[in-house]
Amino acid sequence: MYLKSVTILREQFPKKNRDYPFTIPSLAKIDTIEFPRNVTFFVGENGSGKSTLLEAIAYQCEFNTGSGGRNNYYHVDRGEAAFGDYIRLSWLPKMTQGFFLRAESFYQFASHVDETARLALRPYEAYGGKSLHEQSHGEAFLALFTHRFGKKGIYLLDEPEAALSPARQLSLLAVMRRLEREGGSQFIIATHSPILLGYPGAQILSFDSAPLREIAYEETDHYQITRRFLENRQRFLTELFDEV
Numbered sequence: 001m002y003l004k005s006v007t008i009l010r011e012q013f014p015k016k017n018r019d020y021p022f023t024i025p026s027l028a029k030i031d032t033i034e035f036p037r038n039v040t041f042f043v044g045e046n047g048s049g050k051s052t053l054l055e056a057i058a059y060q061c062e063f064n065t066g067s068g069g070r071n072n073y074y075h076v077d078r079g080e081a082a083f084g085d086y087i088r089l090s091w092l093p094k095m096t097q098g099f100f101l102r103a104e105s106f107y108q109f110a111s112h113v114d115e116t117a118r119l120a121l122r123p124y125e126a127y128g129g130k131s132l133h134e135q136s137h138g139e140a141f142l143a144l145f146t147h148r149f150g151k152k153g154i155y156l157l158d159e160p161e162a163a164l165s166p167a168r169q170l171s172l173l174a175v176m177r178r179l180e181r182e183g184g185s186q187f188i189i190a191t192h193s194p195i196l197l198g199y200p201g202a203q204i205l206s207f208d209s210a211p212l213r214e215i216a217y218e219e220t221d222h223y224q225i226t227r228r229f230l231e232n233r234q235r236f237l238t239e240l241f242d243e244v
């Protein structure tokens with residue numbers, strides 16, 4: 001574990017701070033967010049602020065906020081980190097290796113890898129031996145997790161399940177376990193996946209509270225709704241459609 005905490009630099013907020021990102025309820029009234037475990041999940045409704053904080057952490061890590069690590073220089077339009085200048089990271093020890101994965105701009109990252117491949121000796125070694133564009137979305141994600149992610153690093157993943165089948169989500173859990181055990185890698189993952197959230201011993205931070213707070217796996221909507229759905233799909237759907 002490397003990143004111990006994030007401090008929100010409220011005194012740096014602009015005087016007129018009635019707009020995004022200063023108005024996000026989960027982040028508005030908290031000073032410090034601690035990361036006591038190797039694996040942390042950000043959960044919460046759409047628009048609750050998970051990506052905003054994750055991007056800001058990636059920005060402070062000097063990772064490419066489109067997707068990538070420290071040495072991936074390319075530009076994506078939606079690569080900004082609006083909250084990036086308003087947080088401070090506390091490390092023990094400082095970690096510069098790692099990767100920020102943003103599912104929605106992964107295509108541009110794959111193109112960037114192809115661009116730099118022309119100059120490299122074994123260009124796709126870190127991506128399973130072939131261009132990410134020549135792999136399916138899910139295959140490309142898993143190739144990245146398996147080959148590019150090293151034993152020591154901090155991995156910031158924004159909805160990695162976007163491209164992964166349930167079986168591949170289990171594969172990601174296995175990769176995380178291996179990296180955590182072998183070298184103590186740290187993961188901070190924004191997710192809606194009840195499978196990923198089941199990682200044993202993880203810290204789960206709910207962005208549905210103001211300020212955000214730690215909750216148990218069984219408290220998450222992801223667990224409760226999925227469980228109710230699977231236990232009695234017919235009744236669940238009848239009740240849902242009755243409300244329409």
Ligand SMILES: Nc1ncnc2c1ncn2[C@@H]1O[C@H](COP(=O)(O)OP(=O)(O)OP(=O)(O)O)[C@@H](O)[C@H]1O
Nearest residue numbers: 020024044045046047048049050051052053082207
């Ligand atoms: N560039 C932006 N300009 C203005 N508002 C924004 C911007 N990006 C996000 N927001 C708003 O800030 C809030 C938090 O967005 P954010 O993307 O952090 O949510 P999220 O929890 O990651 O959501 P999701 O689960 O849908 O990915 C939302 O209300 C969103 O509309």
